[in-house]
Amino acid sequence: MDTTQLLKGVLDLAVLAVLREEDGYGYDILRRLREAGLEEVGDASVYGTLRRLFAAGLLTTYVVPSESGPHRKYYSLNTAGRDQLTRSGKLWCSFATTMNALLDDRGMAA
Amino acid sequence: MTVTEQEITDYVARVQAALADLPPAVRDELTEDLPEHLAEVAAEADGSLVERLGEPEAYAAELRAAAGVGAGSRGRGLDRRFGAATAKLRERLDRWDVQLGPPLGYPRVTEFLRLLRPAWWLLRGYLAAMLVTVATTGGTFGLVPSLNGSELAGLVLLAGSVLASVWLGHHTPGLSRPKRRLLHAGTLVLVVFALVGLVNVDERARWGGDYGYQQISVDDRYDHVQDVFVYDSEGRLVENARLFDQNGDPIRLGYPDCLTEQDLNGAGNPLLRPYPYCPERAPFAPRPPAASPPAPGLPPLSIPSGTPTAGPEPTVGATATPEAAPTAGPTPTTETAPTPAPSRT
Known part of the structure; x- marks a missing residue:
């Protein structure tokens, strides 16, 4: 099991999380994820996830003209997105706590 | 980078x-x-x-x-x-x-190809103008657009559609998807229209506006001709006359519908017979040597104040020499005959 496989399950949550404070465009979001420590996240995965979250109605988009190069499509959380983030976040935290406890019992805590 | x-x-x-x-x-x-x-x-x-x-x-x-x-x-x-x-x-x-x-x-x-794009915009504008032309005038595909038969309006239309096409060309990328699809459908129509028009114009250009052959011999004017009678300047019927055109081809007019000795002898193609086919049907009677004829004689040509129009092409040799006139002597019957012409010389 490597990080990539783990990421698949939580990438939605990670993307929603980095959008909570500030809107961002694709590459910007990718960079924030990497800065947060998710080095192995794939470019295409992030872009694909953004599309899927948008299609699910959790994100809204708007286009910002840039002085250099093409227009940028910015993503931002809408109400449904925030609710989803809250719910998923709680779920993750309880899951993570459970996992940590499980591993801790077996003497494998980080 | x-x-x-x-x-x-x-x-x-x-x-x-x-x-x-x-x-x-x-x-x-x-x-x-x-x-x-x-x-x-x-x-x-x-x-x-x-x-x-x-x-x-x-x-x-x-x-x-x-x-x-x-x-x-x-x-x-x-x-x-x-x-x-x-x-x-x-x-x-x-x-x-x-x-x-x-x-x-x-x-x-x-x-x-990208460099050629503006050229396509121009062409597209022109084609749109031509489509309007054909749609309004109903059919013929020319080369210059016109609107309701007015070439000037057509040129205005052309300028308008070219400008619109160029503008559209610049703004195509910004169009929404359905609009772009509409544009592509329109383009397809124009291309088909252009191909049809091209074939059309090409066909007409090949014909050169003609039908490839000249209508000559088939002419209604001579349909009623049955026989040809040739008279010389003295008004005498010329028998066994033959007519040729400038190329030396025999001119066939009429058709023989009376039997002659030749026919009876079975000689030759009846269509190759000389004129007249039937001398006895001559419209102007051959002049009797001295007569007061019931049949109107054909007066000699040299009479200046001439006579009712002599029907069948007697104009041959119209420049009858005055010297010919005295030979009219043998037929001095008519009052008009006295040959005033020579005095002119």
Whole structure:
């Protein structure tokens, strides 16, 4: 099991999380994820996830003209997105706590 | 930066090719900011895009999986095969694009074609004007547009449609998808119209506005002619006359419908007989030596204040010499005969 496989399950949550404070465009979001420590996240995965979250109605988009190069499509959380983030976040935290406890019992805590 | 615009374009094209089985709307949506993304990746560090992001096909697969779009919704197997086929076709076109570019003096054929785009806009405007022309005048395909028969209005129309076409050309990328589709449908109509028109004009140009042959011998004017009677300047019927045109071809008029000795002798083609076929039917009686004839004689030509029009082409030798006049002596019967002409000489 490597990080990539783990990421698949939580990438939605990670993307929603980095959008909570500030809107961002694709590459910007990718960079924030990497800065947060998710080095192995794939470019295409992030872009694909953004599309899927948008299609699910959790994100809204708007286009910002840039002085250099093409227009940028910015993503931002809408109400449904925030609710989803809250719910998923709680779920993750309880899951993570459970996992940590499980591993801790077996003497494998980080 | 070691990554060129070209590399980015190629990468995008290959990703799109790998997603070819998706509905175009979904595919475009998935890849719309890919070029921008690749540009940022390229600006960030060295190395080729493939080194950094993996093969475009793998990228496409990841994108597809993350976005949660499978293969096309209907007829999975068929769609996938179709998608694979189009992807292969795209790849091949892409290769030709690169291979055939240098002979044209450009890195790619598409670059060359892109330069021709404004020319197409002009042509498109012209074609639209011609379509309006044909639609309003109802049919004939000319070369100059006109509106309700007015060439001036046609030129205004032409200028308008060319400007509109150029404007449209500049703004096509900004159009919404349905509008762009409408535009493409319109373009298709124009292209078909242009091909039909071209064939049409070409056909007429080949004919040279004519029918390829000259209508001559078949002429109503001579349909009623049954026989030809030739009279000399003295008004005497010329027998066994033959008529020729300037090329020496015999002129055949009328048809023999009376029997002659020749026929009885069975000599020759009746159609080759000299005129008149039937001398006894001559409209002007041959002059009797001295007469007060009931049948009107044909007066000699040399009479200046001439006589009711002599029907059958007696104008032959109209410049009858005055010397000929005295020979009228043998037939001095008519009062008009006394030959005043010689006095003129």
